[in-house]
Amino acid sequence: MKSGSRLEQILAAKQFAVTGELGPPRGADANVIREKAKHLKGMVDSVNVTDNQTAMVRMASWAASVLAIQEGLEPNYQMVCRDRNRIAMQSDILGAYALGIRNIICLSGDHPMFGDHPKSKRVFDIDSVQLIGAVRRMRDEGKFMSGEDIAVKPDMFIGGALNPFAEPFDFRVLRMAKKIAAGADFFQTQCIYNMARFREFMKQANDMGLTEQTYVLAGVTPMKSLGMAKHMKNNVPGIDVPDAIIKRLEGVEKKQQANEGIQIACEQIEEFKTMKGVAGVHLMCIEWERRVPEIVERAKLLPRPQA
Amino acid sequence: MVIAEIKPLDEIKQLLGGYRKVLNTGCGGCTSVCLAGGQKEVDILNTKLSLSFKAENVPFEIDGFTVERQCEIQFISELDRMVGKYDAILSMACGAGVQFLAERYPDKPVFPGVNSTFVGVNKDIGWYEERCKCCGDCVLGFTGGICPVSMCAKSLFNGPCGGPQGESCEVSKDIPCAWVAIHKRLKAQNRLDNIKAIHGPREWRDQVQGRIILEPYKARYVKNTE
Numbered sequence: 001m002k003s004g005s006r007l008e009q010i011l012a013a014k015q016f017a018v019t020g021e022l023g024p025p026r027g028a029d030a031n032v033i034r035e036k037a038k039h040l041k042g043m044v045d046s047v048n049v050t051d052n053q054t055a056m057v058r059m060a061s062w063a064a065s066v067l068a069i070q071e072g073l074e075p076n077y078q079m080v081c082r083d084r085n086r087i088a089m090q091s092d093i094l095g096a097y098a099l100g101i102r103n104i105i106c107l108s109g110d111h112p113m114f115g116d117h118p119k120s121k122r123v124f125d126i127d128s129v130q131l132i133g134a135v136r137r138m139r140d141e142g143k144f145m146s147g148e149d150i151a152v153k154p155d156m157f158i159g160g161a162l163n164p165f166a167e168p169f170d171f172r173v174l175r176m177a178k179k180i181a182a183g184a185d186f187f188q189t190q191c192i193y194n195m196a197r198f199r200e201f202m203k204q205a206n207d208m209g210l211t212e213q214t215y216v217l218a219g220v221t222p223m224k225s226l227g228m229a230k231h232m233k234n235n236v237p238g239i240d241v242p243d244a245i246i247k248r249l250e251g252v253e254k255k256q257q258a259n260e261g262i263q264i265a266c267e268q269i270e271e272f273k274t275m276k277g278v279a280g281v282h283l284m285c286i287e288w289e290r291r292v293p294e295i296v297e298r299a300k301l302l303p304r305p306q307a
Numbered sequence: 308m309v310i311a312e313i314k315p316l317d318e319i320k321q322l323l324g325g326y327r328k329v330l331n332t333g334c335g336g337c338t339s340v341c342l343a344g345g346q347k348e349v350d351i352l353n354t355k356l357s358l359s360f361k362a363e364n365v366p367f368e369i370d371g372f373t374v375e376r377q378c379e380i381q382f383i384s385e386l387d388r389m390v391g392k393y394d395a396i397l398s399m400a401c402g403a404g405v406q407f408l409a410e411r412y413p414d415k416p417v418f419p420g421v422n423s424t425f426v427g428v429n430k431d432i433g434w435y436e437e438r439c440k441c442c443g444d445c446v447l448g449f450t451g452g453i454c455p456v457s458m459c460a461k462s463l464f465n466g467p468c469g470g471p472q473g474e475s476c477e478v479s480k481d482i483p484c485a486w487v488a489i490h491k492r493l494k495a496q497n498r499l500d501n502i503k504a505i506h507g508p509r510e511w512r513d514q515v516q517g518r519i520i521l522e523p524y525k526a527r528y529v530k531n532t533e
Contacts, residue, residue, distance in 0.1 A: 082461070086508065108468040111460050113478045122461065129465035130508045145508060163469030168490040171502075175466045178505055190469055237470040237477035 002139065002185060003157035005102035006074045007046040010280075011186060011215045015305045016273055017280030019076060019188065019217055020044035020292060023053060024064035033064050037071035039289040043296045045304055046074035046103055048188070048282070052083065055115025062096045069100050076159060077101045080109025085125040086134065086145050093135060097154030105159035105188070106131040129175075129182050132160055136183025160184040162216070164201035165194060165240035173204040180214050187214060188282040191221040191232070192268065194240040202277045211277030218272045221284040222295060223261030226250060262295055269299040308337035309401040310435045311344060311421040316355055319397070322418040323356070326395040327366055331420065332386060332408065333373030334400035341435055343421045344399025346373040352399075352420065369397075377404025383411055390415055425457075443512030449501040451492035458485035464506040466490075 001008060010017045020040050025032035040047055049068060051061040058064075065075035077096050079089060093104065108128045112120045126134065126145075134145050135158050142153040160179040164172050176187065192198045198218070205211050223229045226249040233241035245264065252260045272278045281301075285292050296302055323329055331349050339345025349371040360367035372389060375382040377400035386408070390396060395416040398405040401423040409417040425437035440457040446464070447454060456462045460478045467486035470477030476484045493499050520528050 108461055108463060110470070111478050113460075124462045125511070126508045127461070127463040127465050128468075129505055133505065133507070161469060166467065166469050166471045167474055167484065167487045168467065170494075171466060171486075171490050174499075174503055178465055178503070182505055237472050 003102040003155045005046070005157045007076065007103050008157040008185070010045050010305055013305070014279075016301070017215070017217060018044045018296060018301050018304065019280065019282045020047040020289075021050065021282075021284045021286060022047040022064070022068060022073070022075075022289070023050050023286060024059035024061060026056065026058050028059065030067050033059075033067040034071055036289045037068055037073050039292050041072050042304060043292050043302070044073075044283065045280075046076050048076040048078055048105060048284075051078040051080045051107070051109070052115070053110065055082065055110045055112045055117070057116060062092055062099065062101065065096065065101050066099045074103065075101055076103040076105050078105045078107060079131065080107045081124050081127055081131055082109030082112065082122050085123055089126070089131065090134065090138065090144055093138060093154050093156065094150075097156065102155070102157060103159060104135055104156045105161070106135060106184075107161050128160065129178050132158055132179055132184050133182040140183075158183055158185045160187050161190070162187045162201075163190040163238050164198055165190055165192075166238045169197075172201060173208060173210070176205060176210055177208060180210060184214060186217065186279070188217045189219040190238055191219045191284060193232075193245050194242050195268065195271070197240065199275070202275060206277045215279035216277055217280040217282040218268075218275075218278050219282045219284060220265050220268055220272075221286070222265035222288075222291075223249060223257070224288060225257045225261070226254070229261075258291075262291070262298060265295065266299045269301070308340055308426070308429075309403075309423055310341045310425050310427045310437070311338045311401055311423045313343050313348060313352070313399075313421050314419065316352075316359065319352070319418075319420055320356065320359060323367075323395060323397065326416070327368060328393045329367070329369045329395050329397055330386070330389060330393040331369055331371045331397040332377065332399065333371060334377045334398070334404050335373055336376035336378065336400070336404075338400055338404075338421055339373070341429070342433065346371070349373055349399055373399075376400075378407055380407075380411075383408060386412075441513065441517075442509075443517065444509060446506070449506070450489045451496065451498065451501070453485055453489045453492065455485055455489065458483075458488075464509065466502060 022036050049061045049065045052058050061078050065077045068075045106128050112118055112122050135156055137143050139155050142150045162176055229241055229246050229249050232239050249257050249260055269281055272281055331353055333346050333349035334344050353369045353371050356369055374385055377383055390412050397418050397420045398408050399420045405419045426439040427435045427437045430436050437457050442456045460476050471484040471487055474487045476482040493501055
């Protein structure tokens with residue numbers, strides 16, 4: 001075991017893993033985390049705690065992660081390269097480990113332009129591949145990026161992101177290979193709607209032997225409405241929503257669209273359960289945490305294994 | 308070259324407020340080429356400033372003089388005989404030129420007339436685009452001649468983030484994704500191996516003031532550091 005986290009244990013035991021998402025609040029209220037955590041506890045194996053997602057200032061992801069631990073959830077502590085230089089990043093990793101965090105997800109981060117401080121200085125001292133490499137070295141070699149020794153090393157289970165749906169398509173699997181070479185233990189993908197492309201991506205990853213070296217959790221975000229589907233299709237960078245999804249949601253009454261969105265997600269999850277190289281799903285029910293119990297129930301993902 | 312943009316008139320007026328006689332110094336180098344700070348721009352700006360202060364009944368005189376380049380001592384020394392007559396100097400050079408004047412005339416207030424924006428190219432008349440951040444450790448050799456530091460909105464070194472929309476950057480449909488372009492060019496040149504390998508964390512060289520002394524001149528400028 002690299003970190004011994006629940007997520008690592010479940011994946012190592014070849015059980016179909018389920019991760020969720022918990023967005024920290026835009027305020028200092030710990031109760032927001034506690035409230036969201038209620039819906040997720042026992043429903044998912046660990047939860048991603050996002051790091052100022054869409055470049056909006058939110059409660060620090062390490063702090064929200066600690067609150068999640070207090071509520072009995074295992075956090076996947078997200079860290080983006082946008083806001084910190086390598087000194088701050090390594091420092092936060094030490095602090096996160098000391099506070100009981102065992103999973104980390106290393107990401108580039110949305111550009112500041114998308115958030116509420118569009119003219120803030122973007123840092124990007126290192127990129128996500130380099131960050132993965134840095135965390136691996138901290139854990140496996142007990143060294144800082146400088147090469148200096150770490151007194152007590154942080155044993156993190158290291159995650160990365162995959163987007164099989166963005167250009168250049170034929171580089172996406174090569175980028176996955178780079179992240180594995182850097183030290184990624186597991187991946188979560190961007191929200192999947194274009195199943196044909198995802199199948200093709202997984203075939204490439206399988207053919208290259210990549211899925212034998214890592215775990216891939218397929219990203220699922222149920223559509224809450226037709227409006228959300230259209231917004232995702234037209235406005236969200238890196239997301240590929242085929243017309244068939246739009247048509248299917250158009251085909252049901254407005255009140256039934258959320259139900260239909262969940263139904264589509266369940267069908268996807270059913271396919272992921274047997275898809276070669278897929279080790280689990282990552283459920284991103286953003287600001288829809290209260291529906292997670294219903295979704296995991298309907299997707300026959302319960303009960304979650306005891307690690 | 309260094310691309311600059313002329314500052315808003317009100318900002319320049321605010322900087323010059325209270326100085327009666329001002330020398331506006333143009334630069335015949337980069338800022339002249341990008342139509343921000345050459346002789347022509349000096350003349351136009353001086354006319355605007357004179358009219359504007361006059362309309363407000365503020366006593367103000369301004370003269371213009373453009374030197375070959377404000378980043379060279381031999382050229383700015385032409386100003387030595389003039390500056391005594393003025394209360395302040397306005398410089399239309401990039402930030403380097405402004406500072407070089409301020410350094411040479413330490414008892415004169417020197418103000419910038421332009422904002423230096425980036426090192427870029429002249430795509431067409433009046434159309435400039437950034438190409439270089441002067442990061443001090445050029446990686447163009449492995450990125451197909453496309454700079455990920457200046458052309459990628461996140462300055463990534465190991466491939467594209469998850470955000471490209473088609474061939475555009477996530478920040479704007481009008482900005483091409485540098486990594487899509489790098490991938491395309493290297494693929495066409497059969498050089499994809501260049502970006503399959505991991506490029507490690509950078510040794511940023513632009514974190515302290517840059518200073519280069521060519522080897523043959525070291526004996527002249529560098530004091531014994533032993």
